[in-house]
Amino acid sequence: MRPKGDSRCRVPFFDPRTHYRRLKSRLDAAFFDCMEKGDLIHREQLAAFERHFAEWIGTAHAIGVNSGYDALFLAMRAAGIGPGDEVICPGHTFVACVSAIVNLGATPVLVDIGPDQNMDVRLAEAAVTNRTRAIMPVHLNGRMCDMEAVMDLAARFELVVVEDVAQATGAAFRGRKAGAFGIGCFSFYPFKMLGCFGDGGAVTTDDADLARTVRRLRFNGEDPETGEYHDHGYTALLDNVQAALLDVKLPYLEGWIEDRRRIAARYREGLAGVGDLVLPPEPAEGYRDVWQNFVVRTARRDELRRHLYERGIETLVMWKKPLWHHPGLRLGSPRLPECERLYREMLYLPIHPELEDDQVEWVIEEVSSFFAAPAVRRGPSAPSLRGAEAGGRGNA
Numbered sequence: 144m145r146p147k148g149d150s151r152c153r154v155p156f157f158d159p160r161t162h163y164r165r166l167k168s169r170l171d172a173a174f175f176d177c178m179e180k181g182d183l184i185h186r187e188q189l190a191a192f193e194r195h196f197a198e199w200i201g202t203a204h205a206i207g208v209n210s211g212y213d214a215l216f217l218a219m220r221a222a223g224i225g226p227g228d229e230v231i232c233p234g235h236t237f238v239a240c241v242s243a244i245v246n247l248g249a250t251p252v253l254v255d256i257g258p259d260q261n262m263d264v265r266l267a268e269a270a271v272t273n274r275t276r277a278i279m280p281v282h283l284n285g286r287m288c289d290m291e292a293v294m295d296l297a298a299r300f301e302l303v304v305v306e307d308v309a310q311a312t313g314a315a316f317r318g319r320k321a322g323a324f325g326i327g328c329f330s331f332y333p334f335k336m337l338g339c340f341g342d343g344g345a346v347t348t349d350d351a352d353l354a355r356t357v358r359r360l361r362f363n364g365e366d367p368e369t370g371e372y373h374d375h376g377y378t379a380l381l382d383n384v385q386a387a388l389l390d391v392k393l394p395y396l397e398g399w400i401e402d403r404r405r406i407a408a409r410y411r412e413g414l415a416g417v418g419d420l421v422l423p424p425e426p427a428e429g430y431r432d433v434w435q436n437f438v439v440r441t442a443r444r445d446e447l448r449r450h451l452y453e454r455g456i457e458t459l460v461m462w463k464k465p466l467w468h469h470p471g472l473r474l475g476s477p478r479l480p481e482c483e484r485l486y487r488e489m490l491y492l493p494i495h496p497e498l499e500d501d502q503v504e505w506v507i508e509e510v511s512s513f514f515a516a517p518a519v520r521r522g523p524s525a526p527s528l529r530g531a532e533a534g535g536r537g538n539a
């Protein structure tokens with residue numbers, strides 16, 4: 144989000160208005176269609192989007208829910224995870240992952256990350272106990288976890304695999320999309336790969352029983368055909384209007400992914416060997432990366448961030464400090480040195496389909512000029528950068 148009233152911001156981190164304008168006539172038509180028909184809750188537009196989304200991901204079912212959080216929560220609840228169970232998840236992720244686990248009465252077991260910023264699956268194996276029920280690979284920044292290793296581990300220890308695909312809609316491994324390996328949990332938060340115009344999410348699965356359970360749980364436990372309440376559920380449907388708008392956007396997603404891949408390739412080329420900058424590693428063989436975020440690392444992160452801000456380039460730091468540094472989350476004090484180091488060094492450069500070529504070049508130029516100049520000692524990050532921090536949900 145653009146700092147309010149800041150006209151210097153020449154490269155915004157997100158650009159929701161341009162994004163809307165590019166599809167305005169189609170989006171407006173879908174919106175007015177819902178209004179004219181009075182199709183607001185649980186109507187055909189929701190069913191149509193779910194069909195198209197399931198087909199695109201390559202699963203038998205997609206169930207639209209309120210948010211990515213709800214997708215995680217309802218997926219795990221439907222899989223029977225609850226008090227006494229442990230769920231392994233990465234230490235570097237959005238808070239919703241651990242909150243969904245805690246709110247089910249289960250215990251999150253945080254493990255450290257590898258150079259790809261995703262869960263280190265060898266450490267996940269070491270964290271398995273006789274209470275472990277599930278593993279939650281989070282495909283961060285548009286990059287999939289090592290799903291061969293995750294699926295192998297899950298098979299050996301009979302773990303439920305809950306994929307957090309919130310930042311990686313469209314990513315794939317050997318042609319199979321993220322969300323088609325385990326139970327897929329997606330977010331349609333506006334700045335994710337496929338965003339709606341408010342909150343939204345989905346669960347994907349091939350398991351008909353699990354799909355039916357999630358469908359009921361999101362609808363207060365009710366079977367809409369019979370009116371029977373099968374359990375105590377939640378009010379957690381994906382809004383019909385949001386589904387209609389998502390259905391308009393879905394056919395464009397492939398093109399937007401290509402835009403992101405092109406920008407990432409240009410950043411990688413233009414920023415190679417600049418200063419102490421560490422660029423995201425090449426995607427491993429067989430993996431298709433969708434570049435939800437482009438995260439660089441540098442020991443001079445705060446200085447670089449200020450330099451870019453002063454030149455009209457908006458960057459983000461997500462998140463401010465590790466989850467277990469928030470006493471309110473009661474996560475104890477795990478020792479995750481790779482996560483700790485990342486929090487000091489990471490900086491998110493702008494990457495989204497609305498970014499023009501000259502904006503990308505401007506970013507490369509300004510990052511390079513920062514490292515070309517002699518270092519100046521300065522204080523911690525300026526409070527004026529705060530306005531740009533609002534997008535705390537990992538995205539971008």
Ligand SMILES: *Cc1c(COP(=O)(O)O)cnc(C)c1O
Nearest residue numbers: 210211212237239309330536537
């Ligand atoms: C955004 C996000 C979520 C949660 O999605 P919401 O729709 O915001 O509830 C979960 N996990 C990750 C990694 C995310 O980035």
